[in-house]
Amino acid sequence: MAxxxxxxxxxxxxxxxxxxxxxxxxxxxxxxxxxxEAVVLLSQGVGFTAGSVVIGVMPLLLTLLLVALIxxxxxxxxxxxxxxxSGLATWVACNLLWAGGTTVELHDPQPAVAAKTATIWTLGYxxxxxxxxxxxxxxxxxxxxxxxxxxxxxxxxxxxxxAVLASALVxxxxxxSVxxxxxxxxxxxxxxxxxxxxxxxxxxxxxxxxxxLPNLMGWAVSWILxxxxxxxxxxxxxxxxxxxxxxPPLPVFGLLPxxxxxxxxxxxxxxxxxxxxxxxxxxxxxxxxxxRLRIAKPDDSEGTRTVVRIMICHACAxxxxxxxxxxxxxxxxxxxxxxxxxxxxKDVGVDVMVSTQTTGRSLAFGFAGAWFVAxxxxxxxxxxxxxxxRQRLSRDASSASTGVAGGTAADDxxxxxxxxxxxxxxxxxxxxxxxxxQEEIDDSNESSD
Numbered sequence: 175m176a177x178x179x180x181x182x183x184x185x186x187x188x189x190x191x192x193x194x195x196x197x198x199x200x201x202x203x204x205x206x207x208x209x210x211e212a213v214v215l216l217s218q219g220v221g222f223t224a225g226s227v228v229i230g231v232m233p234l235l236l237t238l239l240l241v242a243l244i245x246x247x248x249x250x251x252x253x254x255x256x257x258x259x260s261g262l263a264t265w266v267a268c269n270l271l272w273a274g275g276t277t278v279e280l281h282d283p284q285p286a287v288a289a290k291t292a293t294i295w296t297l298g299y300x301x302x303x304x305x306x307x308x309x310x311x312x313x314x315x316x317x318x319x320x321x322x323x324x325x326x327x328x329x330x331x332x333x334x335x336x337a338v339l340a341s342a343l344v345x346x347x348x349x350x351s352v353x354x355x356x357x358x359x360x361x362x363x364x365x366x367x368x369x370x371x372x373x374x375x376x377x378x379x380x381x382x383x384x385x386x387l388p389n390l391m392g393w394a395v396s397w398i399l400x401x402x403x404x405x406x407x408x409x410x411x412x413x414x415x416x417x418x419x420x421x422p423p424l425p426v427f428g429l430l431p432x433x434x435x436x437x438x439x440x441x442x443x444x445x446x447x448x449x450x451x452x453x454x455x456x457x458x459x460x461x462x463x464x465x466r467l468r469i470a471k472p473d474d475s476e477g478t479r480t481v482v483r484i485m486i487c488h489a490c491a492x493x494x495x496x497x498x499x500x501x502x503x504x505x506x507x508x509x510x511x512x513x514x515x516x517x518x519x520k521d522v523g524v525d526v527m528v529s530t531q532t533t534g535r536s537l538a539f540g541f542a543g544a545w546f547v548a549x550x551x552x553x554x555x556x557x558x559x560x561x562x563x564r565q566r567l568s569r570d571a572s573s574a575s576t577g578v579a580g581g582t583a584a585d586d587x588x589x590x591x592x593x594x595x596x597x598x599x600x601x602x603x604x605x606x607x608x609x610x611x612q613e614e615i616d617d618s619n620e621s622s623d
Contacts, residue, residue: 244298451540
């Protein structure tokens, strides 16, 4: 808590000092302690109202840094049940002291503050347990030992697809936000000039606004998918329209995007997430491993059953990855929302249900397209192999029948001359034919005598 609060308090004191020096008026540095306490609570989900300024949008970058700091400190101090309980009690007590000592009006009562701060501490401690404790590895090893190999490979495929696509969504939101910043920098400079801010105030307030960059990235993902986002009742931003004329003159509002006039660009932007999901699914289905797509021969019944089983495992892995991604995006959208006022700026951010449905639909289209493409290709290759095999068998059968017919004709040997019928004489006929010859020989002998 000291590391976090002191670092944050020094920056806030510096920013307030520079703003007081450049803008004149009262000394704002006197309220740096109270504002630091409020921002520490704001990073854990507790909004506040300071005069006419209402801030209820949770700075997710500060929240991520705080969770990482808790995890790092807890991993170095040692993890266990007793350290978690003692740390939880100390952490909640410190935050309740901050809540009671600040002069700004908090939006949540004391029990809600305790619950939210306890959640942040527990989340950071869980990361420390996963980094340092051998218990999660033992549990995973024990579970893996009782699982079939197919289930283990399916779960591994689910984890890979989920991690890659979650990174792709974050990268898409970051790139889109950077494009907004580059394109809207002149609008932000114009608002700086309208409010009379000098260079030091511009730089420090711009750095301070970076703590809401993950929120802006979530809004950018919703904008890319076509759901858009809104700034209360004063502005609705989608690829088909952008309304910012009625917004208050906050410099950060100058970065919000305009409509995309080219229909082809809108179609390309909306197809980014589904195409990425399809490509990632196809790559992981074809990567070498136990669940790699393969071609079975038509006469290989065991290979055909294996291919069908692999396709079923792929479908289960993609469905599980879709559920995890939809749940994660829903949490991201919900945490990035908040309020900047009590009336027309009460709800700022995305429509969580609409954006979540749009995200799930886009990812489902990509996964389903990849799976059906793989199934069609396998079926086509299998059909081609089956047709070629049948043609080969019929060709061999016809060759065999032609060979047998040709051999019989060669033995008979067709002749051009007519054949005379053969007469078969018996031994009795032969003896009769030889008797006249013998009588002639006997007559000739008598005459010579």
